[in-house]
Amino acid sequence: xxxxxxxxxxxxxxxxxxxxxxxxxxxxxxxxxxxxxxxxxxxxxxxxxxxxxxxxxxxxxxxxxxxxxxxxxxxxxxxxxxxxxxxxxxxxxxxxxxxxxxxxxxxxxxxxxxxxxxxxxxxxxxxxxxxxxxxxxxxxxxxxxxxxxxxxxxxxxxxxxxxxxxxxxxxxxxxxxxxxxxxxxxxxxxxxxxxxxxxxxxxxxxxxxxxxxxxxxxxxxxxxxxxxxxxxxxxxxxxxxxxxxxxxxxxxxxxxxxxxxxxxxxxxxxxxxxxxxxxxxxxxxxxxxxxxxxxxxxxxxxxxxxxxxxxxxxxxxxxxxxxxxxxxxxxxxxxxxxxxxxxxxxxxxxxxxxxxxxxxxxxxxxxxxxxxxxxxxxxxxxxxxxxxxxxxxxxxxxxxxxxxxxxxxxxxxxxxxxxxxxxxxxxxxxxxxxxxxxxxxxxxxxxxxxxxxxxxxxxxxxxxxxxxxxxxxxxxxxxxxxxxxxxxxxxxxxxxxxxxxxxxxxxxxxxxxxxxxxxxxxxxxxxxxxxxxxxxxxxxxxxxxxxxx
Numbered sequence: 150x151x152x153x154x155x156x157x158x159x160x161x162x163x164x165x166x167x168x169x170x171x172x173x174x175x176x177x178x179x180x181x182x183x184x185x186x187x188x189x190x191x192x193x194x195x196x197x198x199x200x201x202x203x204x205x206x207x208x209x210x211x212x213x214x215x216x217x218x219x220x221x222x223x224x225x226x227x228x229x230x231x232x233x234x235x236x237x238x239x240x241x242x243x244x245x246x247x248x249x250x251x252x253x254x255x256x257x258x259x260x261x262x263x264x265x266x267x268x269x270x271x272x273x274x275x276x277x278x279x280x281x282x283x284x285x286x287x288x289x290x291x292x293x294x295x296x297x298x299x300x301x302x303x304x305x306x307x308x309x310x311x312x313x314x315x316x317x318x319x320x321x322x323x324x325x326x327x328x329x330x331x332x333x334x335x336x337x338x339x340x341x342x343x344x345x346x347x348x349x350x351x352x353x354x355x356x357x358x359x360x361x362x363x364x365x366x367x368x369x370x371x372x373x374x375x376x377x378x379x380x381x382x383x384x385x386x387x388x389x390x391x392x393x394x395x396x397x398x399x400x401x402x403x404x405x406x407x408x409x410x411x412x413x414x415x416x417x418x419x420x421x422x423x424x425x426x427x428x429x430x431x432x433x434x435x436x437x438x439x440x441x442x443x444x445x446x447x448x449x450x451x452x453x454x455x456x457x458x459x460x461x462x463x464x465x466x467x468x469x470x471x472x473x474x475x476x477x478x479x480x481x482x483x484x485x486x487x488x489x490x491x492x493x494x495x496x497x498x499x500x501x502x503x504x505x506x507x508x509x510x511x512x513x514x515x516x517x518x519x520x521x522x523x524x525x526x527x528x529x530x531x532x533x534x535x536x537x538x539x540x541x542x543x544x545x546x547x548x549x550x551x552x553x554x555x556x557x558x559x560x561x562x563x564x565x566x567x568x569x570x571x572x573x574x575x576x577x578x579x580x581x582x583x584x585x586x587x588x589x590x591x592x593x594x595x596x597x598x599x600x601x602x603x604x605x606x607x608x609x610x611x612x613x614x615x616x617x618x619x620x621x622x623x624x625x626x627x628x629x630x631x632x633x634x635x636x637x638x639x640x641x642x643x644x645x646x647x648x649x650x651x652x653x654x655x656x657x658x659x660x661x662x663x664x665x666x667x668x669x670x671x672x673x674x675x676x677x678x679x680x681x682x683x684x685x686x687x688x689x690x691x692x693x694x695x696x697x698x
Contacts, residue, residue, distance in 0.1 A: 168332040168333070168334075169332070169333055169335060170197060170201060170329065170330055170331060170332060170333055171296065171298065171301045171324075171328040171329050171330070171331055171333045172197040172198045172200070172201035172202075172301075172324070172329040172330065173201045173204065173205070173333070174301035174302050174333050174335065175198070175201065175263075175296065175301040175302070175304070175305055175322075175324065175329075176198065176201035176202045176204065176205035176207060177205050177302070178301070178302045178305035178306060178339075179202070179205065179207060179232065179234060179261070179305055179309075180205045180206050180207055182232050182305065182306075182309045183230070183231055183232040184207050184231060184232040184234045184261075185206075185207060185208065185225075185229070185231040185232075186207060186208045186209075186210055186222070186225055186231065186234070186583070187199075187202050187207050187208070187209050187210070187222075187234040187235070187236050187263075188209075188210045188212055188218035188219065188221045188222045188234070188235055188236070188580075189209070189210075189211075189212065189215060189218045189235055189236035189237055189242070190211065190212060190213075190214070190215060190218065190237070190238070190242060191209075191211075191236070191238065192238025192239065192242055192265060193238070193265075194238045194239045194265025194266065194267070194326055195236055195237070195238050195263070195264075195265035195324070195329075197326075197329040197330045198236060198263065198265065198324060198329050199236065201329075202236075207234070209236070210583070210607075210611070211607070211610075212576070212604065212607055213601075213603035213604055213606060213607060214245060214601070214603065214604070215235065215237045215242055215243075215245035215246040215249070216245055216246065216248050216249045216572065216576075217249075217572070217575070217576040217579075217601055217603075217604045217607070218235055218236075218246075218249075218576070219233075219235045219246060219249030219250065219252070219253065219260060219262075219576075220249055220252075220572075220573050220576035220577050220579075220580065221576045221577075221579050221580035221583070221607075222234055222235050222260060222580060223249075223252075223253065223256075223258050223260065223563075223577060223580060224540070224563065224576065224577040224578060224579060224580020224581040224582075224583070224584070225580040225581070225583055225584045226258065226259070226580075227538075227560045227563055227577075227580075227581055227584075228538070228560075228580065228581045228582075228583075228584025228585045229584040229585075231584065232259070232261060232309065233253075233258060233259065233260045233261065234260075234261045234263065235249070235260060235261070235262045235263070236262075236263050236264075237262065237263070237264050237265075238264070238265050239264060239265050239266050239267065239279065239282070240279065240280065242264070242265075243264050243280075243282050243285065243286070244285075246262060246264075247285065247286070247289070248568075248570055249570075250262055250286060250289045250290065250319050250321075251289050251568055251570075252565050252567070252568040252570050252573070253318060253319035254289050254290065254291075254318050254319055254567075254568075255442055255566075255567025255568045256371075256398075256565060256566055256567045256568065257316050257317045257318060257371055257372075257375060257440070257567075258317060258318070258319065259309075259312035259313050259317035259318065259319070259320075260312070260318075260319040260320075261308060261309065261312060261319070261320055261322065262286070262290070262319060262320070262321045262322070263321075263322045263324055264282050264321065264322070264323050264324065265324055265326065265329070266279075266282055266295075266323045266324065266325055266326070267279060267325065267326060268325045268326060268327045282321070282323050283295065283321065283323055286321045287321075289319065290318070290319045290320055290321045291311050291312060291318040291319065291320055292307070292308065292311045292320050292321070293320070293321040293322075293323070294307065294308055294320070294321065294322050294323065295322075295323040295325070296322060296323065296324050296325065296328050296329075297328065298328055298331065298333065299333070299334070299336070301328070301333060302336065302338070302339050303339045304322055305322070306339045306340075306341050307341065308320040308321075308322055310341055310343070310344075314344055315346075315463050315464035316372065316375070316440075316463045316464050316466075317375055345480075346376070346463065346479045346480030346481075346483070347478070347479035347480060348479055348480050348483045348484055348487060349477050349478075349479060349484070352477070352484070352487055352488060354475055355459050355475055355477060355488060356488065356491045358433055358457055358459060358474070358475070359389060359433065359435070359459075359488060359491050360491055362389070362432050362433035362457075362497070363432055363496075363497055363498075363499075364430055364431050364432045364433070364497060364498055365389050365390070365391035365431065365432070365433045365434075365435060365497060366391055366392060366394070366427060366428065366431035366433070366434050366435070367382070367385070367386060367389075367391045367392070367393050367394070367434075367435045367436075367437055368393075368394045368395070368396075368414075368434060368435070368436050368437070368439050369382055369393060369394070369395045369396070369399045369402050369437040369438060369439065370395070370396040370398065370399050370436070370437070370438045370439035370440045370443065371396060371398045371399055371438060371440040371443065371566075372437075372438030372439070372440055372461075372462055372463040372481050373399060373402060373437050373438030373481050373482065373485075374398065374399050374402060374438070374559050374560065375438075375463070376438065376463065376480065376481050376482045377482065377559075378402070378437070378438065378481055378482035378485060379401075379402045379403060379558075379559055381482045381483075381485040381486045381489070382402050382403055382437060382485060383403050384485075384486070384489045385435075385437070385485045385486075385488060385489045386403065386409050388489045388490075388491070389435075389489075389497065390496075390497035390498065391409075391435065391497065392409055392410075392411050392427065392498070392503035392507070393407075393409050393410045393411060394411050394412065394413070394414050394424060394427075395410070395412075395413050395414070396413065396414070396415050396439065396440070396443045396444065396566070397413040397414075397415060397416050397443065397551040397562070397564070397566065398440075398443050398564070398566045399413075399438070399559070400413045400551070400554075400556040400559075400561070400562055401556030401557060401558045401559045401560070401561045401562070402559050404555075404556070404557045404558065405555040405556050405557070406555060406557065408504065408507065409503075410507075411424060411427065411503060411506055411507045411510055412424070412507070412510045412511070412552065413551055413552065414448075415443055415444035415445060415448055416443075416444075416445060416547075416548050416551050416552075416698075417548050417549075417551070417552050417698040418445075418447060418698070419513060419514075419552075419697075419698050420510065420513070420514075420552055420698070421447055421448075423506060423509050423510050423513060424506060424510065426502070426506065427502065427503060427506050428451060428452060429452075430502060431456075432457060433457045433458075433459070434452065434456065434457070434458045434459070435458075435459045435461065436458065436459065436460045436461060436462070436471075436473070437461055437481060437485055438461060438462065438463065438481040439460070439462070440462075440567075441468055441470035441471065442468070442566070442567040443566040443567060444470070448470065448471075449470055449471075450470070450471060450472070451471060452471065452472070453472075454472045456472070456474075457474050458471070458472065458473040458474050458475070459473070459474065459475045459477065460473035460475065460476045460477070461477045461478075461481050461484050461485065462476070462477070462478050462481065463478070463479070463480075463481060464478055465478050513552075514549070514552040514553050514697075514698075516553070519693075520664065520665055520666065520689070521689050521690065521693030522546060522549055522620060522689055522693050522694060522697070523549070523553065523693065523697070524666050524669075525618065525620065525669065525687050525689065526549065526550050526553045526554060526592075527553065528666050528669045528670055528673065529590065529618060529669070529673055530553070530554060530555070531670075532670055532673040532674055532677065533590055533673075533677070534588070534677060535557060536557065536558065536561070536587075537561070537587075537588065537589070537590055538560070538561055538562075538563065538578075538581050538585065538587075538589050538590070539554060539561065539562050539563070539589070539590040539591070539592060540562070540563045540564065540573070540574040540575075540577040540578040540581065540589070540590070540591045540592065541562060541563070541564040541574055541592045541593075542564075542571060542572065542573060542574035542575075542591075542592065542593040542594055542597035542598075543564070543565055543569045543570060543571045543573065543597065543627075544571065544593075544594040544596070544597055544620075544625070544626060544627050545594070545626035545627040545630060545691075545694050546592060546593075546594055546620045546626070546694075547564060547592070548627075548697075548698045549694065549697050549698050550562075550592055551564070552698060563577045563578075563581065564577075571594075571596070571597045571600055572597055572600035572601045574591050574592060574593045574597065575591055575593060575597075575598065575601050575604050575605075575608075575615075575617065576601065576604055576607075577591075578590070578591035578615045578617070579604065579607060579608055579611070579613060579615060582613040582614060582615050583611060583613060586614075587614070588614040588615070588616055588676075588677045589613075589614070589615050589616070590615075590616050590618065591615055591616065591617045591618065592618050592620070593617065593618070593619055593620070594619070594620050594622070594625075594626065595619055595620065595621045595622065595623065595644075595647065595649070596624075596625055596644070598617070598619050598649065599647065602652065602656075605652070605653060605656040605657075605658060605682070605684075606656050606657070608658065608681075608682040609656055609657035609658060609681065609682065612680065612681055613681070613682060614677075614679060614680055614681065614682065615682045615683075616673065616676040616677060616682070616683050616685065617653075617682065617683065617684040617685065618673075618685050618687060619649050619684060619685065619686045619687065620687055620689055621646070621649065621686050621687060621688045621689065622688075622689050622690065622691040623643060623644060623645065623646055624642050624643050624644070624691055625641075625642040625643075626642075626691045626694060628641075628642050629642040629643075629691065630694070630695075648662075648686075649662075649684055649686040650662045650684060650686050652684075653682070653683070653684035657681065657682075658681055658682040658683060658684055659676065659679060659681070659682070659683040659684070660683075660684045660686070661683075661684070661685055661686065662686045662688065663685055663686060663687045663688065664687070664688050669685065669687065672685050673685065
């Protein structure tokens with residue numbers, strides 16, 4: 150047996166080498182798979198895992214709630230590509246994580262959730278905080294695993310492969326206490342076959358459809374973002390002469406200042422109405438990684454069944470949202486690259502319709518001179534440095550922001566799209582700033598911020614440069630609009646005012662209350678130079694959203 154020397158009072162004594170635990174093997178494999186941080190709240194059932202993560206070089210970051218911790222992991226993944234890891238203790242820890250796991254499923258995030266659990270023999274007679282984690286999580290994850298002795302590395306290998314394969318999504322690992330804490334034997338590295346995204350062998354039908362199109366239109370989405378297909382999309386647009394619409398998650402795949410980019414659709418009825426003629430007049434629609442889970446109900450059956458449509462996806466989903474003439478599944482980026490080599494017809498869109506619609510699109514969301522949400526977004530866009538990553542919470546502000554905020558690259562406006570859950574923007578910004586160490590901008594409504602106020606303390610402790618812009622209107626604006634549209638009495642949407650600037654100062658940041666453009670500009674410029682977090686509480690009238698989107 151190998152022994153390590155221990156110096157004591159000038160002497161060197163021998164100490165038996167410490168055998169790795171099951172938690173060590175799991176943590177080491179996570180590090181090999183690309184995890185740099187894990188987020189969560191420790192409990193007794195995961196203490197061995199937290200200790201092992203730190204020894205493996207994976208920093209454990211303490212959050213105030215498991216839901217926020219999961220969004221921090223996602224934000225870091227967007228910023229660095231690091232494997233997103235969430236750790237939750239048994240019972241309430243797992244229950245608190247359900248929302249962010251559902252978000253990872255619908256927003257295509259390869260989140261690895263590791264939960265501590267009691268051993269099965271104990272669970273048969275001990276019921277305190279005990280429920281079936283796997284039964285709760287299975288509908289929300291791509292796979293759920295329970296670690297047994299000797300399977301620690303194998304389970305991680307399988308979980309990571311499943312999380313990343315095809316459309317990314319969450320996986321769950323249940324780790325019994327005895328497995329985590331018991332000595333374990335290192336085995337030869339596990340290496341599962343990597344399933345590479347495919348390119349269909351026969352693209353001839355697609356080639357003919359593209360070559361004969363005079364009015365092609367591309368709608369790009371999340372699959373292409375996850376496959377880093379911006380350059381391939383740019384080349385395809387150049388070769389085909391097609392204009393581009395994106396989902397709001399795919400904003401910036403081609404910089405939105407590019408004249409070929411019409412804008413983002415699927416969230417604003419006003420925007421969708423402006424681009425409707427383009428969809429109707431197109432003689433070929435190419436869906437480039439388009440994932441309809443992002444889209445509002447108005448995008449159910451958006452074109453007739455006989456419209457020529459090529460649907461290029463990471464993997465097929467029987468969603469029923471739209472018809473397609475041809476489905477190509479696999480490596481979206483590689484398929485687009487292959488299709489870019491096709492000789493296309495000259496002079497697409499000869500009447501210049503896309504340029505006219507692009508002009509109308511931008512004019513429709515131009516900011517009026519008066520103070521309000523438009524002025525907040527326009528001022529912050531002018532002040533924010535190039536390449537700034539922004540996050541948006543769910544709520545009425547997000548719809549307008551997604552139309553006004555021009556992205557100069559992918560993953561520059563992070564938001565919950567498929568699930569549209571509130572309380573995501575602040576932890577997403579925290580994770581993104583942790584990864585980039587650059588100022589990150591967070592847009593959130595007052596109700597959304599009140600859901601996660603405790604995470605201001607997380608920002609303080611991590612000393613991250615996040616600029617939080619709170620739209621303060623003392624209401625659930627989007628729900629109030631829906632009540633009005635339905636002719637219902639206004640109820641359950643109004644609440645009192647919180648002094649957010651004072652709260653920020655009390656929790657170690659800078660706070661300011663703002664009611665005009667000049668003050669916002671001055672405070673924002675200072676905030677982007679500040680090392681810690683800043684909270685800019687912008688008081689607005691909710692009526693400023695009426696007719697805006």
